[in-house]
Amino acid sequence: MLALRLARGSAPLALLRRLLLAGAAGCVGFLLLAALAHASADPSGGRAAVLRLAWCAVPLAATVQLAVAVARADPAARPRSGLSAAGMGPARLPTLAATSAAVAGLLGSALALAVFLHLRGDISGLPFDGAAAGPLAGGRPLPLGAALTLLTVVPGVAALASALAVRRPMPPPRRDLVPPGDATAALAIARAGAPTPAPAGLPWGTALATAGIALAAYGGDEAPPAAADGWLPLHGVLGGVAAGVVGGWLLIAAGIVLAGPGLVHVCGLLLCGGRPGVMRLLAGRTLQDEARRLGRPLGALAASGAGLLGAVELDGLREFGPLGTLGTGVVLVCAVGTVATVAVEARAERRSAIATLLRLGAPRGLLRGAAALRAATLLALVLPLTWLTAFLFTLPAGH
Numbered sequence: 001m002l003a004l005r006l007a008r009g010s011a012p013l014a015l016l017r018r019l020l021l022a023g024a025a026g027c028v029g030f031l032l033l034a035a036l037a038h039a040s041a042d043p044s045g046g047r048a049a050v051l052r053l054a055w056c057a058v059p060l061a062a063t064v065q066l067a068v069a070v071a072r073a074d075p076a077a078r079p080r081s082g083l084s085a086a087g088m089g090p091a092r093l094p095t096l097a098a099t100s101a102a103v104a105g106l107l108g109s110a111l112a113l114a115v116f117l118h119l120r121g122d123i124s125g126l127p128f129d130g131a132a133a134g135p136l137a138g139g140r141p142l143p144l145g146a147a148l149t150l151l152t153v154v155p156g157v158a159a160l161a162s163a164l165a166v167r168r169p170m171p172p173p174r175r176d177l178v179p180p181g182d183a184t185a186a187l188a189i190a191r192a193g194a195p196t197p198a199p200a201g202l203p204w205g206t207a208l209a210t211a212g213i214a215l216a217a218y219g220g221d222e223a224p225p226a227a228a229d230g231w232l233p234l235h236g237v238l239g240g241v242a243a244g245v246v247g248g249w250l251l252i253a254a255g256i257v258l259a260g261p262g263l264v265h266v267c268g269l270l271l272c273g274g275r276p277g278v279m280r281l282l283a284g285r286t287l288q289d290e291a292r293r294l295g296r297p298l299g300a301l302a303a304s305g306a307g308l309l310g311a312v313e314l315d316g317l318r319e320f321g322p323l324g325t326l327g328t329g330v331v332l333v334c335a336v337g338t339v340a341t342v343a344v345e346a347r348a349e350r351r352s353a354i355a356t357l358l359r360l361g362a363p364r365g366l367l368r369g370a371a372a373l374r375a376a377t378l379l380a381l382v383l384p385l386t387w388l389t390a391f392l393f394t395l396p397a398g399h
Contacts, residue, residue, distance in 0.1 A: 013344070017070045018104045020337050024063040025154040026108030026115075027330045031056045032150040033116045034323055037136045040143060058250075059327045062334035063154060064161045065300060067105075069338045071097040071162035073345040094163035101162035105155025113151060199292055202262025205299075209255030213392060216248025249310075252392050253303035256385065260299025263385070265291035267377050282370040287377065290346050294378070297342050301335040302382050306389030308332065313394045 035052040042049070074097065117123045119132040121139070132138070264287055271284030287294075308328060354367060 011075070014074060017073065017337070017341055018100070020333070021063070021067055021070050021101070021158070022104040022108040022111075024059075024066055024108065024330055024334050024337075025105040025158065026112040027326055028056060028059045028063050028154050029109040029112035029151050030116055031059060031323060031327055031330075032153065033112065033147060034136060036146055036150055037116075037120070037140075037142060040146075041140050055323075055327055059330040059334075060154060060157070062300065062304070062331045062338075064157055065297070066334040066338050066341070067101045067158035068161050068165040069297065069341040069345075070104075071101060071165050073341050073348075074100065094167045097166040098159040098163035102155045102159040105158045109151040109155060113147070199261035199265055199295065201258045201260070201295070202266070205255045205257070205259025205262065207255070208258060209252045209392075212248045212251025212253075212255060213395075214248070215251060216245045216392075216395070218244065249307075249393055252389060253307070256303045256306075256389055257296050257299035259295075260297075260302075261291045261295025263381060264295040264298065264378070267381055271373070271377060279366060279369045279373060282366070283373040283377065286350070286370070287374055293342055293346055294339075297335070297338040298378060298382055299385075301339050302385040303389055304331045304335040305382075305386040306393060309386065309390035310393035313390065 032053075035049070035056060038052055039049040114123070116136065119138075120136045120142075268284045268287030268291065271280050271287065276284065311328070357367065358364070
C-alpha cells in the first residue's frame with residue numbers, strides 16, 4: 001500500500017519511468033507467451049522451441065537493467081526522515097523498491113496476457129480479434145500454470161534485481177573541494193583530490209569479448225537452426241547460423257557491457273591528459289567519477305545498436321518477423337531509457353557540486369561547456385564501439 005501511495009504522489013518523470021518499465025515487462029511477457037504457445041502447439045519442435053524461448057532472454061536482461069536504473073533513480077527508494085519515522089528505514093528500502101518494481105511488472109504482465117488472449121481469439125468483441133490466431137496457436141489449449149509461471153518471471157526478477165540495487169547503492173562520486181584563493185576556483189576544484197580508481201571490468205570484458213569472437217569463429221560447424229514461420233528471425237537473420245555463433249554474439253555483447261565502465265574511465269583519463277584547462281579537467285574528472293554508473297548502460301546501448309546494425313547487414317530486416325521486431329524494439333527502448341535514467345540521476349546528484357562551483361565564482365558557460373564536452377566524448381566512444389561490435393557480429397557470416 002505504501003508503494004502505491006508513493007507511486008501516486010511521484011513526479012511525472014518518475015511515473016513515466018515506471019510506465020516504461022511496465023511496457024517493457026508486458027512486451028517480454030508477450031514474447032514468453034508466444035514461445036509457450038508455439039511449444040504447446042508443436043511438442044516435437046525441440047530445437048526451434050528452445051530458440052524461441054532463448055530469444056526472450058536478451059529482452060528480459062534489458063528490462064531488468066531498466067528496472068535497476070529506475071529503482072536507483074526513484075526518489076521513494078532513498079532514505080527520508082518521514083519514511084524512517086513510519087518504520088521504513090534504510091533496511092526496509094529494498095522491500096519498497098522490490099514492491100514498486102513488482103507492481104510495474106505485474107501490470108505489464110496482465111496487459112500482455114490480455115493482448116495475447118485477444119490476438120489468439122480467446123477474447124472476442126474487440127478489433128483485431130484473432131488477428132494472430134495462426135502464429136499464436138489459437139484454438140489450441142494453453143497450459144494455464146505454465147503461462148502464469150512465465151508471466152511471473154519478469155516481475156520476480158525485476159523485483160529481486162531492484163532490491164539488490166538499492167541494498168548495494170552506487171558509491172557516491174568524490175567531491176573533494178579545496179577553498180580557492182583567487183578567481184581560478186573551478187581549476188582548484190577540478191585539481192582537488194586524486195582520481196578515482198579505474199573500474200576492474202575492462203580486462204574481464206575484453207577477455208569475454210575475445211572468447212565470444214573465438215566461439216563465433218569456430219561455431220560454424222554446427223547444424224543451423226530450423227526454419228521459422230516468419231515471426232522470428234530464425235530463417236532470415238539466423239538462417240544458416242549455428243548456435244555456437246549465436247553464443248559467440250552473446251559473449252561479445254556481454255563483454256562490451258562489462259568493459260563499459262573501464263572505457264568511460266579511460267575517456268576521462270584522456271580528457272585530463274597533457275596540460276588540460278579547467279573545462280577539460282572538470283569534464284574528465286566527472287567522467288572518471290561516474291564511470292561505474294554510466295559505463296554499463298552505455299555498453300548495453302552500444303551492443304543493442306550493434307545488434308540492429310548486424311541484422312540489417314545480414315538480412316536487411318526482410319525476414320525479421322513481428323516477434324523479432326518486438327524483441328529488438330524492447331532491447332533498444334530499454335537501453336535508451338536506462339541511459340536517460342542514469343544520466344538524469346547523475347545530473348541530480350551533481351547539483352550540490354554545481355551550486356558550490358557557482359558560489360565560488362565559476363561561470364555558467366564553463367559548466368555548460370564541460371557538460372557538452374562530456375556528452376561529445378561519450379558520443380565519440382559509443383559510435384565507434386557500436387560499429388566495431390556490429391563488425392564482430394557479422395564477421396562469422398563473411399560480411
